[in-house]
Amino acid sequence: MALHERPLSPHLQVYRPMYTTVLSISHRFAGLALAVGFLLLAWWLMAVAGGEADYAATAAWLGSVPGRFALAAWLLAFWYHLFAGLRHLAWDAGLGFEKRSARRSGMLVVVLALAAAAITLALAWRQFGGGA
Amino acid sequence: MSLRSPLGRALGHGAAKEGVAHWWHQRLTAMALAPLGLWFLLSLLQLPDLGHATVAGWIARPFNAVLLVSFVATLAWHSQLGVQVVVEDYVRGKGARLAALVLVRFAHVLAAVAGIFAVLAVALGGRA
Numbered sequence: 001m002a003l004h005e006r007p008l009s010p011h012l013q014v015y016r017p018m019y020t021t022v023l024s025i026s027h028r029f030a031g032l033a034l035a036v037g038f039l040l041l042a043w044w045l046m047a048v049a050g051g052e053a054d055y056a057a058t059a060a061w062l063g064s065v066p067g068r069f070a071l072a073a074w075l076l077a078f079w080y081h082l083f084a085g086l087r088h089l090a091w092d093a094g095l096g097f098e099k100r101s102a103r104r105s106g107m108l109v110v111v112l113a114l115a116a117a118a119i120t121l122a123l124a125w126r127q128f129g130g131g132a
Numbered sequence: 133m134s135l136r137s138p139l140g141r142a143l144g145h146g147a148a149k150e151g152v153a154h155w156w157h158q159r160l161t162a163m164a165l166a167p168l169g170l171w172f173l174l175s176l177l178q179l180p181d182l183g184h185a186t187v188a189g190w191i192a193r194p195f196n197a198v199l200l201v202s203f204v205a206t207l208a209w210h211s212q213l214g215v216q217v218v219v220e221d222y223v224r225g226k227g228a229r230l231a232a233l234v235l236v237r238f239a240h241v242l243a244a245v246a247g248i249f250a251v252l253a254v255a256l257g258g259r260a
């Protein structure tokens with residue numbers, strides 16, 4: 001950590017949001033949402049271990065309207081973060097750095113994430129009746 | 133080919149002293165989480181319902197329990213690395229940043245321990 005906090009160079013006040021930068025911040029945003037989801041996952045597992053009574057309370061919240069919205073949002077965050085993450089791994093391997101490739105792979109990520117989210121949401125709806 | 137001298141590496145020279153481990157572990161856990169996360173999601177979607185008995189029965193099976201523990205641990209690690217970077221980017225001020233980093237670490241460790249304990253309790257403890 002720096003002894004003296006040096007000023008950040010301005011970027012949000014200077015650069016117009018672009019396709020690639022929006023994808024990038026979305027990846028971070030989705031990751032943060034999933035981090036919260038992880039805490040909830042641990043909570044849910046503890047509820048299972050706690051027995052029927054403990055589980056009923058958690059399940060009731062998850063099955064409620066805001067609960068289902070949250071689960072659907074997590075599903076979308078999961079798929080987006082997964083595909084955007086694979087795009088990152090490709091970059092780490094040195095692939096797809098050209099501007100054109102980056103934009104194309106970005107579009108592919110969005111399409112795949114939306115499609116996968118729609119499919120899994122539909123499956124969950126069918127399986128569990130109106131949302132997981 | 134590293135340009136570091138052996139002495140420099142041993143003494144931890146360089147502005148941040150370390151950082152490649154963070155980068156690599158983030159990628160490593162990411163690679164593990166892709167199949168583990170997919171397995172978790174698709175397994176849940178195949179359950180007939182999400183009632184307690186069904187879920188506990190699913191967790192209790194050794195294969196699922198092993199993958200679940202792996203999933204929780206890897207997820208905790210990956211999430212911790214990611215959130216840490218976000219804190220380092222946005223939280224200004226020595227005290228606030230330190231507090232945030234410590235809090236984030238503790239929360240992740242606690243959640244990981246809880247998740248793993250819960251899986252083991254269901255799979256081994258005969259409670260359900």
